């Protein structure tokens with residue numbers, strides 16, 4: 128689109144879908160709000176003219192996003208005269224935060240929510256439980272915090288350790304980490320803060336794998352309780368073999384109690400139940416798990432995860448919530464109401480389609496949020512010269528983020544199932560809020576524009592030009608935004 132030097136100097140991110148400059152500027156800050164049911168959900172029309180500003184929307188979110196655009200348009204004490212017609216391409220525009228490997232706390236979460244709102248992101252996926260830490264106080268289960276919220280050591284800054292081998296032990300720092308966790312009052316405060324910014328929180332409680340911190344609190348819920356003798360979360364990164372014993376009714380009741388509380392605490396419509404990277408080796412040798420397989424008429428250990436997924440999809444549905452999980456949890460016979468969060472980019476066999484796993488799920492009729500690691504994992508390297516921060520691996524420069532298409536590889540007839548996308552902030556190698564901000568920004572700006580504009584995004588050169596100005600806006604707020612290249 129052709130824009131004047133005035134607007135070029137202002138730079139909107141994400142760019143609105145349609146923008147026409149009507150000429151000149153105005154200092155008239157009087158805003159008139161109009162409701163029009165014809166405006167799409169979360170969309171708005173914005174007219175800035177000499178006689179004032181008119182905002183038209185069908186809902187409160189649209190009105191809010193018009194305000195976000197107005198704030199970016201403001202130049203000193205005036206606005207350029209424009210007419211904007213804008214609405215999101217995708218309804219799920221998310222950002223995720225892993226608070227388990229490293230904990231960031233309430234103030235960082237609030238700043239993240241502020242910045243998400245400024246980029247019209249509307250889902251905060253809060254990763255609260257892991258092998259390395261349990262971060263949510265659950266009534267009736269005090270041991271979760273007592274044993275699950277602190278580690279006696281962590282991987283030393285700058286080191287890598289994932290196996291728990293003797294060599295890995297030398298890479299631990301010996302410094303107590305935590306206890307770090309959120310109380311109910313903290314969570315309620317953050318929910319309210321997010322709601323004011325039209326952001327829905329999606330809490331994640333991992334199951335049946337990635338539960339080692341919970342097992343540290345309640346070793347009897349593991350297949351081999353003796354493996355939890357140290358009574359503390361996993362100290363190194365990587366995938367833990369000790370998972371929830373699915374042959375133990377009390378272990379399942381524990382997860383039900385946790386999820387029942389989570390359903391009551393969080394007002395959002397979706398609860399994430401993990402489901403990724405769950406080794407089956409303990410189930411294989413566990414008499415209780417084998418008895419479960421027999422009693423339920425399952426074929427073998429491969430059927431156990433779909434069995435527990437079906438259970439919790441229905442459990443959440445009975446509480447008015449939809450289940451969301453990493454794409455592995457959709458393997459096997461699982462209700463179509465379960466939403467997938469696709470993080471893998473390599474084609475997987477088994478569904479009869481040479482597609483990425485998220486696309487396969489969409490073809491089978493599941494709604495899917497696309498978060499493929501090659502485009503959306505912000506713990507991958509930015510490829511900046513002399514980057515002082517450590518990454519988990521991989522390469523994800525800004526331009527690659529911007530090239531992301533959530534519907535790539537998805538057949539046309541299945542695209543209605545693609546809810547949107549999300550940037551994921553895993554924190555094994557992200558130690559603090561400065562490190563986190565550097566990895567999030569400006570790459571989150573690129574992904575936010577992808578989720579807002581879809582195919583209508585104007586191209587990387589245009590984005591980069593606007594981003595050069597927009598970066599100053601982030602830095603002025605104290606955000607440790609990385610350079611563009």
Ligand SMILES: [Zn+2]
Pocket residue numbers: 349350371372373374375409410413414415416
């Ligand atoms: Zn077991």
